[in-house]
Structure formats: C-alpha cells, structure tokens
Amino acid sequence: QKEVEQNSGPLSVPEGAIASLNCTYSDRGSQSFFWYRQYSGKSPELIMFIYSNGDKEDGRFTAQLNKASQYVSLLIRDSQPSDSATYLCAVTQGAQKLVFGQGTRLTINP
Amino acid sequence: KAGVTQTPRYLIKTRGQQVTLSCSPISGHRSVSWYQQTPGQGLQFLFEYFSETQRNKGNFPGRFSGRQFSNSRSEMNVSTLELGDSALYLCASSLQSGGLNTIYFGEGSWLTVV
Numbered sequence: 001q002k003e004v005e006q007n008s009g010p011l012s013v014p015e016g017a018i019a020s021l022n023c024t025y026s027d028r029g030s031q032s033f034f035w036y037r038q039y040s041g042k043s044p045e046l047i048m049f050i051y052s053n054g055d056k057e058d059g060r061f062t063a064q065l066n067k068a069s070q071y072v073s074l075l076i077r078d079s080q081p082s083d084s085a086t087y088l089c090a091v092t093q094g095a096q097k098l099v100f101g102q103g104t105r106l107t108i109n110p
Numbered sequence: 111k112a113g114v115t116q117t118p119r120y121l122i123k124t125r126g127q128q129v130t131l132s133c134s135p136i137s138g139h140r141s142v143s144w145y146q147q148t149p150g151q152g153l154q155f156l157f158e159y160f161s162e163t164q165r166n167k168g169n170f171p172g173r174f175s176g177r178q179f180s181n182s183r184s185e186m187n188v189s190t191l192e193l194g195d196s197a198l199y200l201c202a203s204s205l206q207s208g209g210l211n212t213i214y215f216g217e218g219s220w221l222t223v224v
Binding site: 032034036042043044045046049088090094096097098099100101102103 | 141143145152153154155158160165166168198200202204211212213214215216217218
C-alpha cells in the first residue's frame with residue numbers, strides 16, 4: 001500500500017462546477033496535511049493546509065480532513081479553466097518530511 | 111517578503127560529473143528540505159536541515175548530500191551523476207523543525223544529465 005494515495009485522473013470537470021479531489025494516507029501519526037497545485041513545468045504551489053478534523057475554507061477552496069478514516073479531500077467550487085493543473089496531496093511524516101501522492105491531473109472544460 | 115530562491119534554475123551535466131544546487135529559504139525560516147521530482151517516482155524527500163544539522167534523510171544513495179549554513183542557506187550536491195538523476199530538484203523552507211509548520215517550495219532547479 002502506498003503511503004499517500006490519490007486518483008491519478010485525469011479528472012475532467014465543466015467550468016463552474018465543483019471539482020472534488022481525494023487523498024488517503026496510511027500513517028496515523030501524520031499531523032499536517034497539504035494540498036499543492038502544480039502547473040506543467042512549474043514547482044508546487046501551496047494552496048491549502050489543514051491540521052484539524054473538519055473543514056477549512058479559503059475562497060473557492062475547501063479542505064476536509066477525517067483522521068479516523070485517514071482521508072483528506074479538496075473541493076474547488078466554481079471551477080475555472082485556470083484551475084487546470086495537477087493537484088498534489090502531501091502528508092507530514094515526522095516534523096518536516098512530506099510524503100506526496102502521485103497527484104491528480106484536473107482539467108476544467110470551458 | 112521574498113520566497114524560496116533556488117539557483118541555478120536550469121543546468122545540463124554529463125554523466126559522471128557532479129553538481130551543486132543552492133537554496134535560500136524565506137527570511138526567518140530555519141528549516142530547509144530538498145525533494146526530487148521525476149515523472150516516474152513523483153516527489154520524493156531527500157533530506158532536511160535545521161540549524162545546520164541534518165534532521166531527516168530519505169532513501170537516496172550516498173551520492174546525494176547536502177549541508178546548511180549558519181544563515182540557513184542550503185546546498186545539495188550530487189556526485190557521479192547518472193542519467194536517472196535528471197529531475198526537478200525542489201527546495202522547501204519552513205519556520206521551524208517540529209510542530210505544525212507550513213512548507214513552501216522554491217521554483218526548483220531543472221537538472222538534465224546527458
């Protein structure tokens with residue numbers, strides 16, 4: 001079992017709809033959870049982080065964490081073509097080590 | 111506030127050579143970590159430094175090494191380059207080692223080994 005698993009996609013969503021990205025992790029000791037967005041040829045850009053169970057909202061983005069189920073998700077409301085990118089879920093293993101999923105490629109169709 | 115700065119951005123090396131990559135963290139950040147990104151393996155952790163000490167190391171051969179200076183700037187070195195070392199090398203910084211920290215990436219150094 002991979003430490004962090006994501007559906008590799010591609011995930012295709014019409015413009016204006018909600019995009020839902022999912023991630024599961026295996027290490028119950030993980031404390032911090034991150035979502036990064038990566039455009040082709042660019043480095044990962046932090047878009048959300050969450051530490052506590054529940055939801056965290058930031059603009060059009062909502063991160064959801066369920067530690068009991070070892071599940072973290074990212075919702076993107078009112079999806080825009082500029083949201084088309086690869087989304088990387090990352091989980092801390094120890095204080096500063098991030099373990100990444102393989103990423104989900106998201107395409108927003110105008 | 112300046113972000114994480116990595117140099118050089120792009121470089122081409124020949125098999126057998128060595129390379130040194132540099133990273134300047136966000137001002138005030140004391141933890142620097144390095145990652146390798148390849149299409150096949152994705153993003154993988156190399157090592158992390160805090161206050162000039164390596165705190166954590168990933169599963170990479172000894173050809174990969176790093177260090178951190180007193181001003182928190184960091185370098186990583188890869189010796190005896192192999193074709194498989196071609197990758198995007200990313201530096202990340204955070205405020206401290208331990209506790210809950212937000213981790214930010216630089217723009218990366220693209221290494222091509224020919």
